[in-house]
Amino acid sequence: MAPSERPGSSLTPLARLGFGDLQDAEKYLEELSVETGLTRDELLSDVAVAADPDGAISALVSIVRRDAAPVRALRQSAHGWRTLWALLGASTGFGEFYLRHPEEIGQIHTFGALPSSEGVLASMLESVAAKDGFAPDGSETSWVALRVRYRRILAQIAAYDLLSDSPINEVAAVSSRLADAAGAALEASLCVARTRISGGAAGAGLFPRADVAATQLSIIGMGKTGARELNYISDVDVIFVAGADAEAEESLGQSKIVDIATRLALQTMRGVSSIEIEPPLWEVDANLRPEGKQGALVRTLDSHLAYYDRWAKGWEFQALLKARPIAGDAELGAAYVDAVQPKIWTSAARENFVDNVQRMRERVTEHIPPEEVPLQIKLGPGGIRDIEFTVQLLQLVHGLSDERIRQRSTLDALDSLVAQGYIGRAEASTFSDHYRFLRLLEHRVQLRHLRRTHLMPEDRSDLRILARATKLAETGPKIWDQWERVKREVREIHVRLFYRPLLSAVASLPAEERVLSTDQARDRLAAIGFVDPAGALRHIAALTTGLSRKATIQRHLMPVMIRWFAHGVDPDYGLIAFRRLSERLGDTHWFLRMLRDSSGAAESLSYALSGSHYVGELMEWIPESAAWLDDPAALRPRTGTALQQEARAIQTRHTRIDDAMRAVRALRRRELLRTAMAGIGGDITIEEVAAALTTITDVTIQATLRAVRREVVPPEDDSLDFSIIAMGRFGGAELGFGSDADVMYVYRANDVSAERAHALSTKIVSELRKHSEDHRLPLDLDADLRPEGRNGPLVRSLDSYAEYYRRWSLSWEAQALLRARGVAGSVKLITAFMELADQVRYPAAVDPQSLREIKRIKARVENERLPQGVDPSRHLKLGPGTLSDVEWLCQIIQLEHGHDHPELRTTSTQATLEAASAAGLIPEIAAQRLGEAWRLSSRLRSANTLLSGQTSDVLPADRKRLDGIGRLLGYPPRSATSVEEDYLATARRSRRVFEKLFYG
Structure with missing residues (x-):
């Protein structure tokens, strides 16, 4: 054990008082005792009020080394000594202030109650000896005096705050007085400014004193200043309004009045914000004025009103909610506020008002640097802004018809909203308590170095100091845990508070x-x-x-x-x-x-x-x-095996075909719904969606065929083989929501006569189409890809298919077979049919004339099959660069190279692109762009169906529907334009690749 830690050591009490650097503390105490004449016990009598005893004693020693007299004088005041410990222990900024101006320590013993608004204004005007709106001295000396006096008032407010038994209950009063001090500082600076532009030190003689006196300038406080909710260190948002009485306006002219007022505004801002001997107080931010930074700094009242009538956006009226005259001409300021009030409270009737407010809040969050998000007291999720935006939105929406909730401050507004029944008392109470908590944290982190910040400290020592300064917790981890809990609860209330009153x-x-x-x-x-x-x-x-x-x-x-x-x-x-x-x-x-x-x-x-x-x-x-x-597991698509088992169980339970098919339809609807819910929630990918939809369709068709065959084919004809071949996107296992099921039907007679086999097969097809019908969720078994298309027989024997393909097959029919896949019926027959199909779709050599014919047909499809009046660029299937382009290109590659490249022998479009790229048949970037277009077009088709419940291949132009499609695809709200632009750009890139590879 170190000597300083042994029981009875002189350093042990220091550790109990909160000192961390015990050796330095002991050394400083000895030096202070010599310089002040106070004993060790007297020096330490009030150190417990210091949030950071080490920082406080270090700052005190530095001050004493520069000028010990004010500190010696303060020892006569127990209250003053206690206050000094509190200020220096909470703020290195005050330590630096008293080091620059040790004489100011002599004022600390006078600090007690919170100063009044009138007292604050009188003190600030006294600092520049203001009289009749002018200061005797317009030099930088007045600015220094102004800033020193402001910091004296700031210290007085902070002393009251820090020494309060429950500072969280003083947040509103402290914030209000800070706003009063800011207004008073601007008032004093304006007095200096009048002198400076009318014969003071800098810019002497710019305007006659009488003209300056006749010019009215009102400074309107906005944001927290206007609401009297100001922080210790914060930008002070203002708007400047110029004017004059009728006589002065006629004499000077409006242009000169605005010119004088602009000079006054600039000098007023410099008085508190420019770099001088005494550091600036805070930034005066006039960017909430009409047109922001690009607009005139000062306008007349009429000019302001004309702008708000014609050009102002919704957020500007939200900002005006807290507007209040804080300095300058009070009558002009009151006229300004009275004139804008009706505009504020009718702004909620504007189109998309709520949507715009919500977007503005989202933008605030989006602009926070990622590393700051978990530390943001003000702007982050669950922070001060969540409370303020929620309250303001409620006020603006309901304040249109209810004047009783038109309050500036957040806490007053909450009280009014509760009193009038717009929010529940429990939620409002929690919101109010947490707002005070968050503001107190914000006050203390800003007091620490008298610097503008809204970030929670991460360092354990800084957290411990914060906990002591707020009196909310004993340790750093506990204050952090409280903050995390408050953030969660604020965010939850922010989500729901707007709607509970309804x-x-x-x-x-x-x-x-x-x-x-x-x-x-x-x-x-x-x-x-x-x-x-x-x-x-x-x-x-x-x-x-x-x-x-x-x-x-x-x-x-x-x-x-x-x-x-x-x-x-x-x-x-x-x-x-x-x-x-x-x-x-x-x-x-x-x-x-x-x-x-x-x-x-x-x-x-x-x-x-x-x-x-x-x-x-x-x-x-x-x-x-x-x-x-x-249950996330319940939203995963069920396996084909599980669905097959259920489908076979249905056949076992139900002997009547109508009963069996009713159960099969229920199975299909249920599984399509499961897949849709999973897809909407982002639980499965587009590939998983396609696989699930294909599996569901496979099982449905298989179950339907079993039920129909049992009904149609008598035992004596059981040797008849019958199978269903999937074609198109169904064959490629690439179905989307609303896709048709392209199929072909094939049979083999075996021991059944040819006529009998054909009749039975035709009956099977007829019953399949009848019993697969679902008026609620249609399943269209489309056989148009069969030989001879719509003019050919619905069902053929295997031999008939072989003869047809040998003698009369056209190029498009070989192309269609590229996606053929057996899905139901006799396995042996499916195997035989696929062997036949392979001979047609993967020829050793392709007739150039056949390729030219395919390209000709593709061009004709683009011209003839598009629905009349539809913009081709918005057609997701037949439009340029979309599904048809990609699939036809893949299929022509398979026809030409499938014989020599077995990896191309797949029914999948995406697999074909990957194989073609790997084999060097198309560039990798081309495959990537084609794949992106195919995937996006597929996703958009499905999303269109999910959104409306109706199948459509056209990307809608309606912005609301586009936004809905985008939301289903994972875009953020209000992304209609992004969806459209992404699709059109992707399709254009795909089309360029297609034209080069397909027609080139």
């Missing part, structure tokens, strides 16, 4: 206690994105009215889910679909438990219903599917 007013409260009228609730729903707010109100009331357990849980969950619906593509449909699902499942125990206990499942459900009509319509018929959202 439910408490419309559904939960008895009629006589409702504070929101139906019209107000309807206006709010419209503001957050519902197209039919009246209908939404009816659905909400139906879901939440009553005393049942179901209604109770729905009332608890609906605020959150309304928010998720509102952030979806179609909130109206999402709410309707949720109501229908709830009516089917709302009384079941598992559904209620899932809704209550699994927020992830509830959010996923809201997202799926508001983002996909395809999912919503299927969930109404398969309501038990909601349970999958609470």
